[in-house]
Amino acid sequence: MRILKLKSQNLYPFLAALANGAELWAPVKKQNKTAFLPLAAEEITTIDLEATRTLLPPKKLFLPPSFHMFQVTAEGYKEDLSWVKERLLFGIHPCDIHGLLTLDRIFTQNFPDSYYLQARQKTIILGLSCWPDEYCLCQSTHTDIIEEGYDLFFTKLEDEYLVWIGSSRGDDLVRMKPGFFEENLNEADIQKYIEWREKRAQAFQRRINYVFMPDLMELKYRDSLWEKAAAACLACGSCSMVCPTCNCYNVRDEILLAGKPGRRVREWDSCTLPEYSQVAGGENFREKKSARLKLWYTHKLQAFGSKYGKPSCVGCGRCLVTCPVGINVYSIASALEGKSTDAFWSRLHSEVKP
Amino acid sequence: MISEKNTQNNPFVPEPARIVRAYHLTQDVKFFQVRLVDMERALGFRYRPGQFAMVSVLGAGEAPFSISSPPSRPGLLEFCIRRVGTVTNALFRLKENSLIGLRGPYGNGFPVEAMQGKDIIIVVGGLGAAPLRSVLLYCLDNRDLFGRISVLYGAKRPAEMIFREEYFDLKKRGDLECHLAVDADDTGQWPENIGVVTTLFPKLKEVNAVNTYALVCGPPVMYKYVIRELIKLNIPKHQILMTLERRMKCGVGKCGHCAIDYIYTCLDGPVFTYWDVLHMRELI
Numbered sequence: 001m002r003i004l005k006l007k008s009q010n011l012y013p014f015l016a017a018l019a020n021g022a023e024l025w026a027p028v029k030k031q032n033k034t035a036f037l038p039l040a041a042e043e044i045t046t047i048d049l050e051a052t053r054t055l056l057p058p059k060k061l062f063l064p065p066s067f068h069m070f071q072v073t074a075e076g077y078k079e080d081l082s083w084v085k086e087r088l089l090f091g092i093h094p095c096d097i098h099g100l101l102t103l104d105r106i107f108t109q110n111f112p113d114s115y116y117l118q119a120r121q122k123t124i125i126l127g128l129s130c131w132p133d134e135y136c137l138c139q140s141t142h143t144d145i146i147e148e149g150y151d152l153f154f155t156k157l158e159d160e161y162l163v164w165i166g167s168s169r170g171d172d173l174v175r176m177k178p179g180f181f182e183e184n185l186n187e188a189d190i191q192k193y194i195e196w197r198e199k200r201a202q203a204f205q206r207r208i209n210y211v212f213m214p215d216l217m218e219l220k221y222r223d224s225l226w227e228k229a230a231a232a233c234l235a236c237g238s239c240s241m242v243c244p245t246c247n248c249y250n251v252r253d254e255i256l257l258a259g260k261p262g263r264r265v266r267e268w269d270s271c272t273l274p275e276y277s278q279v280a281g282g283e284n285f286r287e288k289k290s291a292r293l294k295l296w297y298t299h300k301l302q303a304f305g306s307k308y309g310k311p312s313c314v315g316c317g318r319c320l321v322t323c324p325v326g327i328n329v330y331s332i333a334s335a336l337e338g339k340s341t342d343a344f345w346s347r348l349h350s351e352v353k354p
Numbered sequence: 355m356i357s358e359k360n361t362q363n364n365p366f367v368p369e370p371a372r373i374v375r376a377y378h379l380t381q382d383v384k385f386f387q388v389r390l391v392d393m394e395r396a397l398g399f400r401y402r403p404g405q406f407a408m409v410s411v412l413g414a415g416e417a418p419f420s421i422s423s424p425p426s427r428p429g430l431l432e433f434c435i436r437r438v439g440t441v442t443n444a445l446f447r448l449k450e451n452s453l454i455g456l457r458g459p460y461g462n463g464f465p466v467e468a469m470q471g472k473d474i475i476i477v478v479g480g481l482g483a484a485p486l487r488s489v490l491l492y493c494l495d496n497r498d499l500f501g502r503i504s505v506l507y508g509a510k511r512p513a514e515m516i517f518r519e520e521y522f523d524l525k526k527r528g529d530l531e532c533h534l535a536v537d538a539d540d541t542g543q544w545p546e547n548i549g550v551v552t553t554l555f556p557k558l559k560e561v562n563a564v565n566t567y568a569l570v571c572g573p574p575v576m577y578k579y580v581i582r583e584l585i586k587l588n589i590p591k592h593q594i595l596m597t598l599e600r601r602m603k604c605g606v607g608k609c610g611h612c613a614i615d616y617i618y619t620c621l622d623g624p625v626f627t628y629w630d631v632l633h634m635r636e637l638i
Contacts, residue, residue, distance in 0.1 A: 100362075110607045249609050250603055269609070283599070
């Protein structure tokens with residue numbers, strides 16, 4: 001691993017040089033919300049370098065909310081990869097990179113998903129350090145630091161960036177503008193980084209006992225907390241839309257119109273939606289909202305498919321800021337830990353007007 | 355590393371296949387014989403009894419169906435399909451020689467190697483005959499590899515017992531036990547038992563429990579009662595096998611719909627043991 005130094009004022013010129021070769025996506029502020037958006041070279045200064053979290057996680061670049069898998073003609077199914085482009089993704093934080101590594105476990109093993117794989121391979125990951133706010137749980141989920149999964153990673157220290165080179169491709173990018181980077185870090189740089197790490201570690205305000213969660217999920221499988229949460233849950237699916245590790249999708253064919261090709265469409269789905277586990281004929285294996293919530297939290301806090309290993313929550317905090325009724329990884333984990341009080345649940349209920 | 359993975363194989367591409375024969379088994383269940391258009395692929399299509407395939411009807415969609423034919427009879431794939439939704443309705447309208455899409459096989463299938471030398475009890479409820487027909491015919495095609503074979507099959511009414519004639523023929527064979535039952539006989543001419551499938555258990559001749567595999571498939575409501583009988587017979591939990599239905603949109607462990615706790619029916623199933631059921635809780 002090589003670590004270089006980049007003066008703060010050289011960041012935008014460096015990104016502008018990269019943006020000539022591929023579509024650059026970065027967090028941009030739009031009406032109080034931050035979103036990953038494609039930017040033209042002259043728009044680079046609009047990047048929100050201080051963003052804590054974007055509204056949607058970067059999974060939308062690799063698994064678009066809706067895309068065409070195939071053109072369907074009388075001859076059969078023709079693969080459609082027209083949405084897959086060469087891209088640079090800048091400003092992605094450690095939690096979201098961990099989120100992509102989690103999705104990799106599903107989509108690149110056991111029948112690798114060629115759509116996801118191609119989008120991943122064609123996207124250069126330029127990570128950026130961040131500072132936690134009151135909703136960040138990534139320290140608890142051990143995803144606050146990232147050691148792999150990026151081409152370059154930028155850590156902001158006062159007026160300079162330390163730049164980690166994580167891949168051969170990342171190394172090539174740096175060589176495009178060798179004048180911008182300093183090879184040798186001095187003692188003071190290293191000391192600044194150590195202090196930054198220590199200060200950041202102390203800045204987290206919320207904590208869950210993540211390693212305890214698989215056990216607690218098992219022990220409290222029949223706990224009343226699930227019915228209480230289900231009574232408040234709107235089954236709106238927002239938690240899945242904003243979760244960096246929710247991978248579920250639906251597939252449907254769009255009918256052939258005379259002479260025109262139809263398409264097989266793949267779009268985001270959520271296990272909290274009522275018809276998620278319903279089969280043709282009407283049998284619904286998860287008719288109860290509590291059963292659907294349990295599945296969601298099984299994947300976040302217990303295990304993410306035996307084939308795919310550990311639980312998938314990366315502590316990004318998006319469900320904390322998104323769920324309209326306050327059901328999120330923090331409130332459920334607290335309830336599992338026995339910390340939630342009746343007051344919490346009654347507040348949850350009183351705030352919901354069905 | 356992601357960068358080294360091969361992206362050329364798209365696991366979602368349906369292969370063109372042709373409906374060779376299609377006819378009604380009951381009013382709402384149809385039997386389909388299908389052959390992959392590529393003859394080499396058709397003959398080289400390897401699968402295990404109990405595996406399933408994703409079948410596409412152009413423009414209507416895709417759905418999972420268990421394969422009803424045994425791998426011991428290569429070339430044609432057979433499916434028994436009940437008309438219940440968009441895809442099956444479109445499939446029922448297709449004439450013989452129509453093109454469909456097919457990909458697979460998927461899922462774990464039955465552990466036929468471990469079952470060798472063992473006695474086999476097959477318990478069928480209604481359309482559960484579709485996946486169990488594959489393993490039953492496989493065992494019969496390799497009769498010497500297995501011990502005693504018994505079949506218990508319950509259907510609602512005589513007209514709803516699919517492959518009725520095949521089972522009546524089985525009764526004539528001397529090398530297996532076959533007991534049939536209907537919940538109600540609306541024909542007045544049903545020669546076999548009347549009652550639910552569990553009423554057939556006392557008819558089983560002596561059972562050597564530790565040496566027996568029990569294979570079960572039927573409507574969700576059936577499992578509890580059948581398993582109770584099998585446990586009474588002392589058949590080990592891990593030798594009670596059942597094949598389950600779930601919603602599936604990919605068949606390859608991606609779309610999430612068939613998740614049960616943290617396993618996937620399409621990868622880890624659809625064949626599960628009774629131990630899995632006790633362990634996973636949501637299975638049945």
